[in-house]
Amino acid sequence: MSIEVKNLHKQFGSFTALDDISLNFPSGELVALLGPSGCGKTTLLRIIAGLEQADSGSVILEGDDASATHVRERQVGFVFQHYALFKHMTVFDNVAFGLRMKPRKSRPSEKVIAEKVHRLLELVQLDWLADRFPSQLSGGQRQRIALARALAVEPRVLLLDEPFGALDAKVRKELRRWLRKLHDELHITSIFVTHDQEEALEVADRVVMMDHGKVEQVGTPDEVYNQPETPFVYGFLGSVNLFHGRVDDGHLHIGDDVIHNQGENYDHGSEVYAFARPHELEIVTDNEQVNGLSAKVNRVLSFGLNSRVELDGINSAEGQHFEVELNPQRVDELSLTSGQIVKLVPSKLKLFHRDSINKDSHV
Amino acid sequence: MSSVKSFSVLPGFGLSMGFTLVYLSLIILIPLSAVFIITSALTWTEFWAVVTAPRVVASYKLSFGASLGAAAINSVFGLMLAWVLVRYSFPGKKIVDALIDLPFALPTAVAGISLTALYAPNGWLGQFIQGSLGIKVAFAPLGVLVALVFIGLPFVVRTVQPVLQDLETELEEAASSLGANRWQTFRYVLMPILLPALMTGFALAFARAVGEYGSVIFIAGNIPMVSEITPLMIITKLEQYDYTGATAIAAVMLVVSFVMLLIINALQSWAGKRTGRNK
Numbered sequence: 346m347s348i349e350v351k352n353l354h355k356q357f358g359s360f361t362a363l364d365d366i367s368l369n370f371p372s373g374e375l376v377a378l379l380g381p382s383g384c385g386k387t388t389l390l391r392i393i394a395g396l397e398q399a400d401s402g403s404v405i406l407e408g409d410d411a412s413a414t415h416v417r418e419r420q421v422g423f424v425f426q427h428y429a430l431f432k433h434m435t436v437f438d439n440v441a442f443g444l445r446m447k448p449r450k451s452r453p454s455e456k457v458i459a460e461k462v463h464r465l466l467e468l469v470q471l472d473w474l475a476d477r478f479p480s481q482l483s484g485g486q487r488q489r490i491a492l493a494r495a496l497a498v499e500p501r502v503l504l505l506d507e508p509f510g511a512l513d514a515k516v517r518k519e520l521r522r523w524l525r526k527l528h529d530e531l532h533i534t535s536i537f538v539t540h541d542q543e544e545a546l547e548v549a550d551r552v553v554m555m556d557h558g559k560v561e562q563v564g565t566p567d568e569v570y571n572q573p574e575t576p577f578v579y580g581f582l583g584s585v586n587l588f589h590g591r592v593d594d595g596h597l598h599i600g601d602d603v604i605h606n607q608g609e610n611y612d613h614g615s616e617v618y619a620f621a622r623p624h625e626l627e628i629v630t631d632n633e634q635v636n637g638l639s640a641k642v643n644r645v646l647s648f649g650l651n652s653r654v655e656l657d658g659i660n661s662a663e664g665q666h667f668e669v670e671l672n673p674q675r676v677d678e679l680s681l682t683s684g685q686i687v688k689l690v691p692s693k694l695k696l697f698h699r700d701s702i703n704k705d706s707h708v
Numbered sequence: 709m710s711s712v713k714s715f716s717v718l719p720g721f722g723l724s725m726g727f728t729l730v731y732l733s734l735i736i737l738i739p740l741s742a743v744f745i746i747t748s749a750l751t752w753t754e755f756w757a758v759v760t761a762p763r764v765v766a767s768y769k770l771s772f773g774a775s776l777g778a779a780a781i782n783s784v785f786g787l788m789l790a791w792v793l794v795r796y797s798f799p800g801k802k803i804v805d806a807l808i809d810l811p812f813a814l815p816t817a818v819a820g821i822s823l824t825a826l827y828a829p830n831g832w833l834g835q836f837i838q839g840s841l842g843i844k845v846a847f848a849p850l851g852v853l854v855a856l857v858f859i860g861l862p863f864v865v866r867t868v869q870p871v872l873q874d875l876e877t878e879l880e881e882a883a884s885s886l887g888a889n890r891w892q893t894f895r896y897v898l899m900p901i902l903l904p905a906l907m908t909g910f911a912l913a914f915a916r917a918v919g920e921y922g923s924v925i926f927i928a929g930n931i932p933m934v935s936e937i938t939p940l941m942i943i944t945k946l947e948q949y950d951y952t953g954a955t956a957i958a959a960v961m962l963v964v965s966f967v968m969l970l971i972i973n974a975l976q977s978w979a980g981k982r983t984g985r986n987k
Contacts, residue, residue, distance in 0.1 A: 394885060395885075396881050417884050417885075417887055417888070417889065422885070423881070423882065423885040425878050425881075425882060427876070427878065429876060429878035429881070431879065431882075431883075432901070433901060434900075442883070442888070442896070443886035443887050446883075446886060446887050446888040446896070447887060494886065495885075497886075498887055
């Protein structure tokens with residue numbers, strides 16, 4: 346089922362949680378709402394679920410305006426960060442809850458309920474825990490039960506609020522993959538909220554990037570990662586190096602250094618921010634070369650597939666830190682020593698006008 | 709050959725357990741056993757005659773009946789009060805919260821006198837209740853109930869309040885997202901969680917009510933066979949220097965109260981087991 350929100354606005358006192366949000370979630374997709382804490386992503390999810398009321402704007406479920414519909418009648422499955430399992434019920438009773446609460450007319454018989462609960466528990470691979478109480482389960486198991494409970498009422502959409510937020514890193518990874526698989530089997534329109542960019546990029550079909558109650562970018566994981574439209578998106582997804590510079594005659598000037606052939610589309614004298622990911626920088630030890638930004642090597646970390654070089658800015662970039670990712674062979678060739686002055690040459694650089702960045706942006 | 713000394717991670721079990729037992733004996737067991745020792749001066753027939761005298765039996769009925777009734781009333785309204793105090797914010801909430809404890813702190817005689825003044829046939833409330841509804845509150849069994857409700861209220865509120873405070877609102881949100889209406893959410897989600905605390909509050913309010921003397925004797929009117937409570941019977945015997953008679957009635961009260969509290973505790977642990985709280 347498709348979900349559409351139109352011109353949603355939500356205010357908590359003087360804090361604007363959602364600022365004129367309009368989005369479209371196509372049927373059957375798994376969408377991630379990604380952003381830093383306080384960006385409004387959870388509020389948006391709760392408004393879609395009906396757990397919270399927007400100040401203005403509407404929520405449209407499958408073409409029908411559901412803004413005035415109570416959460417009870419919206420038929421949405423909601424999964425909470427802290428599971429919200431009923432501690433006084435067994436796993437079985439938890440999953441059966443939604444079916445047993447149906448009005449007498451539409452309530453299935455206990456036999457049908459039992460069959461359905463067992464089928465759902467098999468789906469989340471926890472059938473053997475039916476008689477346990479939630480306190481006897483691990484965090485990952487609890488969240489899977491919470492998901493089974495939400496699915497029991499055959500919701501039209503599935504909403505997950507930081508579903509893996511309370512779990513440790515290893516279980517998180519496992520559940521992520523499992524959620525993706527489950528979604529591929531069920532094809533139920535799902536939205537999940539996360540502040541973990543890796544999680545969003547790995548699991549979702551589409552990512553909605555949010556900051557300060559506004560949508561920054563909507564796109565596939567590939568699009569938002571490789572073609573970030575705003576400095577915020579660039580900075581939020583993955584590590585990034587930031588340079589403050591000025592465009593002169595198609596060259597980027599950073600202090601006394603020049604990076605050639607950058608910013609051709611910018612007016613002469615434009616103040617810009619330039620972004621480059623760690624793997625998009627090359628280190629040149631030949632100080633005679635004019636092209637590139639000077640920096641001082643701080644230390645070299647060589648473990649894993651790639652080696653990382655941490656550098657400190659000098660001259661105009663004093664106090665800044667840069668990170669370059671190279672393959673180990675290249676690091677060996679360069680034989681860098683701590684304190685050595687080198688030049689950084691970007692293979693790819695993304696420029697933004699300086700006034701396009703809010704002062705309080707998370708860059 | 710030396711044997712390995714076994715030790716526990718939590719030290720001081722022997723010492724603290726010994727202290728607990730001595731303390732418990734000094735404060736509770738020895739005074740209570742005195743009741744039985746003094747009572748044993750009576751023969752069984754004498755004892756039976758004292759504790760089944762019609763006036764005494766009538767007082768048991770009133771004491772235990774009114775105490776159970778008051779505890780039940782307090783459970784309902786105490787839960788409501790605790791709910792309002794935890795869930796809503798309103799001006800003067802701190803004051804209401806402090807008011808709840810007043811029955812704890814007030815000398816019971818003061819409570820008795822003010823309740824009597826209010827509910828007496830010529831009192832502020834009494835004249836209306838008796839005049840228009842024809843119901844007699846003060847100097848009747850109903851007055852006893854009113855006094856016991858008054859002194860028992862804090863127990864329920866104070867036991868339920870912390871549990872309500874810890875209750876995540878997410879549970880209710882989860883229930884309603886699964887299609888449960890307000891009543892179903894209360895009945896199947898909230899009540900099972902609150903029940904143990906509510907039962908503890910009930911037991912405490914009941915225990916306090918059974919032993920209450922000061923506030924009740926003023927409002928009860930102490931009419932033989934109608935509005936005499938058991939503690940009053942004990943005092944009456946004492947005033948007649950009938951110590952053994954007094955302790956005999958006391959022993960009966962003690963046993964009945966103990967059995968009732970035991971039953972409540974058993975119910976509580978049964979409820980706990982059924983819902984997986986304790987194994």
